[in-house]
Amino acid sequence: MEEKKKEKKRKKSGGVIGFVRDFTYGMATHGMARHALKQRSSMEHLFILITMGDMLGIPILPPYYSLRLLPYVVPQITTWKRRMLREKDFMDSMY
Amino acid sequence: MSLADFFIQYPNRRYLMYGGKGGLGKTTFSAATAYYLAKKGKRVLVFSVDPQASLSDIFERDIFGKGNIEIMENLFACEVDADKRIQDYQEEIRQKIISMYGMKKIPEEIESYIKASSAEPAMEESAIFDAVVDIVVKGNFDYYIYDLVPLGHALYYLSMASVYDAWLEKITSLREQMKEYDKAIATMKREDTEQDDIYNELMYIKDRIGSSSKIMTDTEKTAFFFVLTPEEMTIVDTEKAAQLFAKYNVPLSGYIVNRVINRELLKDNIPTYLRNRIGMQAGALEMIDQTFGSSVLSSVPEFDSEIKGLDVIRNLAEVMFEEKLP
Numbered sequence: 145m146e147e148k149k150k151e152k153k154r155k156k157s158g159g160v161i162g163f164v165r166d167f168t169y170g171m172a173t174h175g176m177a178r179h180a181l182k183q184r185s186s187m188e189h190l191f192i193l194i195t196m197g198d199m200l201g202i203p204i205l206p207p208y209y210s211l212r213l214l215p216y217v218v219p220q221i222t223t224w225k226r227r228m229l230r231e232k233d234f235m236d237s238m239y
Numbered sequence: 240m241s242l243a244d245f246f247i248q249y250p251n252r253r254y255l256m257y258g259g260k261g262g263l264g265k266t267t268f269s270a271a272t273a274y275y276l277a278k279k280g281k282r283v284l285v286f287s288v289d290p291q292a293s294l295s296d297i298f299e300r301d302i303f304g305k306g307n308i309e310i311m312e313n314l315f316a317c318e319v320d321a322d323k324r325i326q327d328y329q330e331e332i333r334q335k336i337i338s339m340y341g342m343k344k345i346p347e348e349i350e351s352y353i354k355a356s357s358a359e360p361a362m363e364e365s366a367i368f369d370a371v372v373d374i375v376v377k378g379n380f381d382y383y384i385y386d387l388v389p390l391g392h393a394l395y396y397l398s399m400a401s402v403y404d405a406w407l408e409k410i411t412s413l414r415e416q417m418k419e420y421d422k423a424i425a426t427m428k429r430e431d432t433e434q435d436d437i438y439n440e441l442m443y444i445k446d447r448i449g450s451s452s453k454i455m456t457d458t459e460k461t462a463f464f465f466v467l468t469p470e471e472m473t474i475v476d477t478e479k480a481a482q483l484f485a486k487y488n489v490p491l492s493g494y495i496v497n498r499v500i501n502r503e504l505l506k507d508n509i510p511t512y513l514r515n516r517i518g519m520q521a522g523a524l525e526m527i528d529q530t531f532g533s534s535v536l537s538s539v540p541e542f543d544s545e546i547k548g549l550d551v552i553r554n555l556a557e558v559m560f561e562e563k564l565p
Contacts, residue, residue, distance in 0.1 A: 208365030
């Protein structure tokens with residue numbers, strides 16, 4: 145674990161050259177990364193919707209096995225609910 | 240073919256199930272078959288997941304929710320407590336959430352979701368079939384005799400399994416797409432990707448559902464017997480159910496007719512009521528012969544006492560398998 149952290153640090157910061165490299169890299173990819181993250185979180189919400197849909201009153205499937213997935217999505221539940229219920233039509237938010 | 244021949248001819252059929260309408264004798268036949276095979280030196284587990292299970296009654300021992308109980312040499316019986324299983328399972332989920340996030344208490348909306356889940360219609364069926372996988376995976380028995388809950392449950396589960404399968408297929412591919420994004424983001428940010436626990440859970444669920452529906456549909460290892468009585472309505476219902484089961488590829492292996500009144504009685508001076516019943520059964524038996532023909536493996540007469548205790552079970556086994564008269 146410690147090793148890994150150090151490795152990460154070394155990768156991220158490496159003096160002036162490293163800074164310049166990170167800077168240009170960041171300039172180039174920041175937008176893309178943001179877009180990808182946004183896309184990823186949309187998918188996350190879609191995923192919770194099709195596994196935990198009955199929380200919003202949309203019965204999707206019997207919950208015996210979906211309960212197994214519940215622990216992993218606990219932190220996202222609140223934001224997901226807010227987002228799903230805010231949309232005029234939740235189908236819009238699926239894409 | 241007789242029922243005894245069946246077990247000689249198909250020694251690989253290790254999962255035996257009796258199905259049929261309620262109260263026709265599934266449990267008694269399960270017990271008698273278990274007795275017969277145990278006496279032949281096979282290790283047998285007979286189990287039930289019905290909340291109104293009557294294995295306890297039939298063996299005259301309280302075995303409900305107590306695990307595998309030895310009834311006699313080689314014969315074990317087990318009654319699964321489905322309610323308790325669901326509760327334990329919910330508790331396990333709670334503990335997992337608490338330990339994953341170091342919470343003191345489960346958030347209210349999560350808690351209410353967990354609570355509400357036990358009221359869902361398919362919760363019990365899923366829990367039951369999941370329990371069956373556990374029993375079959377864990378045990379080291381030669382035969383597993385499954386005292387099936389009434390037909391509806393089994394059919395419901397089988398159809399559910401195929402729906403589940405399609406659902407899992409979809410979310411697994413969504414999950415895989417998400418993984419791709421994770422990878423892309425990680426490369427852009429030059430970080431390592433984390434392992435996807437949800438994906439592993441999905442694979443586990445897939446495996447569980449696969450094996451539980453496989454137990455019911457394995458043509459090599461499973462034998463499914465229908466129990467019926469000589470009454471027109473039962474015959475019609477059984478035929479319908481058999482067609483549905485066949486649709487889900489359940490290996491139907493034969494029919495056993497229960498509660499046949501001895502026709503010899505007609506020679507005696509018997510009340511009209513009994514005479515009429517025998518007449519009615521004669522018609523129904525003919526219908527059974529036309530409908531199921533040689534698939535009828537055994538015909539069991541009506542007993543004059545309730546089937547309870549090992550002595551009576553032995554008698555029943557002799558009638559079923561050795562075609563002795565009671």
